[in-house]
Amino acid sequence: MEKRLVELGSGIRIGCRISGPAGGPPMVLLHALGEQAASWSGVEERFASLFRVVNLDLRGHGDSDRPGTYSFELMREDVIDVLDIMDLRDVVLIGHSMGGAVAYMVAQAQPGRIARLVVEDVPPPFPRTRPVPERPEGVLGFDWAVVPAIVEQVNDSTRRWWRRLPDIASPTLLIGGGPTSPVPQDLLVEVAGLIPECALVTIPTGHNVHETRPSEFADTVLRWLDGTGIFPNHRPAL
Template sequence: MDDLQAARVNGIRLAYRVAGDPGAPPVVLLPGRGADHTTWDEVIEPLAASWRVYAPDLRGHGQSEWPGDYSLESMRDDVVGLLDHLGVERAIVIGHSLGGVVAYLIAEEYPDRVARMVLEDVPLPVPAGQSVPERPADPFPFDWAMVEQTTDQRNDPGPAWLKRLGEITAPTLVLAGGAASHLPQHEVADLAARIPGAELVTIEAGHEIHKHRLEEFLSAVTAFLTR
């Protein structure tokens, strides 16, 4: 695995990990809220055998810049800006949780940039009725303002986000974490039903499928990507 790199994107520093043959088809891994590229450590090496893998830290996370503005639209545009920086016209986009919301916002707004999409236990864009979690006392590797602002957007998502799921053209795999996940699984199933042609696979692993059932996660993803 190569060293962490960085790009100037939309006026901020975006850090990302890269691995695999530069000539291989590109895959972008987008982590969930509060996580960074290291959440994918066990995923990157197996995927890098067949794909060029890019794993960015979203703004406000890890070693990317913490600018104070954390709309999901800005995260979406950061990823597209990173693709521009890398000279990547189209990529496979794999997103977990909040990273999956960013992924489907890319597929809605920039359909030509997404070759295929995998959504790992990702919420439907409907009002979530969440409260901001209690701020931890210990230092944490993300900006707390990001938690506050993304909670606001989970409670009041963009009005077009739900409708535009039906306009997504990228072949899509939706992975559901099953009964142990904190996300309502009927909403994950509804997400899959709204994306044309999307496939829904449930892996009883809880919210972090790639952490708790790595082999099943990789099997489902690689089967979908190579079909």
């Protein structure tokens, strides 16, 4: 695995973990709020057996810069800049929680670039009263300022990001965590009905599906990708 800091036109540096065959189809992973690229370690190696995996630390997290300004929109632009700089096309984009919300926005903005979209247990922001938690003591692996900024956006009374879900042209897999997840699963059903080509699968293990059941998560993603024809030249051993 290679670690790289990608400097964007904005001057922000984004940390990337890169693994898998250099000529493999690209896969980009986006983590949850307060997490970092290492949160995908349970599935990263499996995916890297077939894909060129680019696993990002979103701004304010992990090895990426901590500029103090945070929003879904800024994270979306960071991801698109990384795709531009690394010249990544026909990307399989996978996002969890906050990273999933960013992934929706990237797929909306870059319909010709995102070949397949996988979102883990999150709809776009919706009306709710999620409080800002207290900062834990000690050194954190992320900038605490990102938490109130993102919590303010997820408590969205307008559901403005939902209006563009029908614009997502990529075949999409939505993986729900089932009844023990804090995410209302009926909203995932609604999302699946708004994206033109979307499959919804439930793995009933809570919000952190890829960490709690990594093998089942990876199996689900790879079988779905195979079924969409992402591997035109061979059928991988799944």
